[in-house]
Every structure is written in C-alpha cells, then in structure tokens.
Amino acid sequence: MFILEKGIDVPIQEMSLQNGEHKTEEFRAKNPLGQVPLLELTDGTYVSESVSICRYLEECYPEKPLFGTTPAERAHIDMWQRRMELRVFIPAVEYGHHTHPFFAPRIKQFPDWGASNREVIEATYDWLEQELRSRPFIYGESFTIADITGFNGVQLAEVWGIGIQNRGNLAKWRDGINARESARVVRYAPRAS
C-alpha cells in the first residue's frame, strides 16, 4: 500500500508462506526471524520490519511524503504511526492469533488474553472517533503512514468481526481510504466466518 501511494517501482518477489518459503535456510540467512516483508537494499544488505522498510523507501524517494517534511511533523506522524500500530494493528493481530481456530494448531493460544485485545481496539476507536471530528486523517490534513497502519489494523480487526460500528467519523475516514487505489492490496485471509 505504501509503495502504491508513493508511486514508486520496487521489484517484488512473492513468496509462498503456506509452503514455508520464509522458513528456509536460504531465507533465514537474509532475515534470521524468517519473516516477510524483507527489502534488499542497493548495497546488498537486507532490512525487515515493514515500517523500517517504508521509512527507508521514503528517504530514497522523498516525493509524496508519507512520514512528514519537517522535524516537528515527522515527530507527530511517527507518534501517530506508533499509536496506530500499538493500539490497533498489533491488538488486531493478537486477537486473531489467540482466538481464531485457524491458528490453534500453529501457536499456543491464550484465548482470554486474546479476546481482551478487543477492548484495546474498541477504546482506541472511541478515542479516534473524537480525534477525527476535526480533521480528515489520523495525523491531520494529509494522508500519512499513520493512516496506512491504522487502516490495515481496522481491516484486520474487521476480519475477526470487530467492526467500527456506529462511529461515523471513523467510518468516513475508513471509507475514504478504502476508496484509494492503493487500498486494493489490503486483503486478509482467512476470512472469519
């Protein structure tokens, strides 16, 4: 989504996670954690962690800035990106991992704790509903990395049945982002049924 928003051309190699291509020795030599995404830099080294990758690409391609253009703006946007990550995206990941049957054979689940992540998400939604009264995007007047992280979290929570319900400002924000061309890549499987 970040790459599409930037309008940059980054060669992409898709991997089959179901076949465990990210757990091979060859891949672990590039990222010992065996996780995607992974970016090969021009110097031949590799960087993992989605936000670190986005930050690097922003430095290489400063046009259409998504991390801000002044130190103060970058500080605020970084703060909001972290809030979206720690209070929406990661709780949505944990909620799914620890409550959905799909993950039962894959990880040790703690269903009660997993379910408690819904409260974190709902509380954040209540807060965002207030924040979005006075501005169209998470940080302010323009679309940033904080919207990308937040939108991904909202979409993932929706997969697990945690909707934004009757929060009108949040819905307007979500629908606006969903209408962007870049949002087409934000799909999750499996769908909770």
Place this chain on the structure above:
Amino acid sequence: MFILEKGIDVPIQEMSLQNGEHKTEEFRAKNPLGQVPLLELTDGTYVSESVSICRYLEECYPEKPLFGTTPAERAHIDMWQRRMELRVFIPAVEYGHHTHPFFAPRIKQFPDWGASNREVIEATYDWLEQELRSRPFIYGESFTIADITGFNGVQLAEVWGIGIQNRGNLAKWRDGINARESARVVRYAPRAS
C-alpha cells in the same frame, strides 16, 4: 538515557505517577493517552512515544548520532530498534504487568499469557547471543538507539527475575552498556523480591 548519550540539555519536569499527575485533565489535554514521557516542541505542540521523541531530538541535535547517518544505516538501526522493542522490551513489560502482584489491583491480569512472554525473551536472548559473537553492539560497531531499547528491556526483564544467565556475549554487551554514564538512569521499581 538517550538525552545523556546525546549530551544535550533538555529541560525536564518530573511528575508523580503515583499521585496520578499524568491522568489529570490538564495533562490529558497534552496527551489524551495520559502517558509519559511527553515532549513539548518549540512550536508549542506535544509529542509522546519515547522513540518518536528520541527521533525528533536526533533531528534537532544530529551530533553523536544514535539513529545512523545514511539511509541504509538508518534502516538497519530502525529494524534493530524495533526488534529490541517488540522482542525484549514490550515482552518484559507484559511479563511484569501480567504476573507480578504489584499490578494485580491495577490491570486485569492474564498470568498464563504473561508468563509466556518469558519464552519470547529467552528466544531473543539465544538469538542475540549468536548475533553478538561478531560485533560489540546490537546493530554493529557503534552504540545506537537499538542498544538503549535492548538494554532497557534486559534490565526490566531482570527486575522480574528473567536473567541472561550463561550467555557470555550478551553479558559482555550488557555489562559494557551498564558501565556507561548514561545507564545510571535506568532503574525500575518495584524490585521483584
């Protein structure tokens, strides 16, 4: 610790968390989350989130860089800072919050899940023990924000009784950082007894 390493002068106002000074309406007007630390920028706005604050200060005071000096270096350091945060520091926070009696009246604890964070920390320690065979610091040859985050996580885990045990490389790294003047501010209470 970051401010001491940078050798910069940032006016500090201490707050009594025990008296709930971070939960007052006045403070929430600055940070709706009611959390410290919080930095007032020169434009009169406020930024929370420790790492966002450090990143801002790094931009304002580029000497003695702790986030790297080239895009590639910054990408690697940002990745390692995130790894230290997500795999040592936050698990140490969660372990304490969910297993220690001190927090029992303060949050809803999920002790089994809390205890499982020890495995995350131990696995990360095993990995770091290997990584630190070939370099003195988390990212490479120089001290960075990744060392600060990692060291804070290691110290906090130690408070809860999760030690680095007989991992020699990790111990050498920890002791080296502990000997730095800046490490004196890394203290946690309550001590697990």
